[in-house]
Amino acid sequence: MTTALTFMDELRRLPADQLEETADFIQTLIEERRMRRANMIDATAGSLTGEEGEALETALAECSTVDENAW
Secondary structure (H helix, E strand, O other), rough: OOHHHHHHHHHHHHHHHHHHHHHHHHHHHHHHHHHHHHHHHHHOOOEEEOHHHHHHHHHHHHHHHOOHHHH
16 A cells, blocks of 8 residues: 555544644645745756756656656
């Protein structure tokens, strides 16, 4: 069983109040991740040019895409 499926099973067993608390925690993690990513991008903005900058932009776009089949 994959890690995601294990967590899904655990989430199904949680009482409603704990499920809501867990959802809030996950949302906080997601927001913090976005802020860290934005800060890293801001910190490195302008330091790459040409081909390196395009490669980074492509890599970031690929990281932002969720492959539902991979879950």
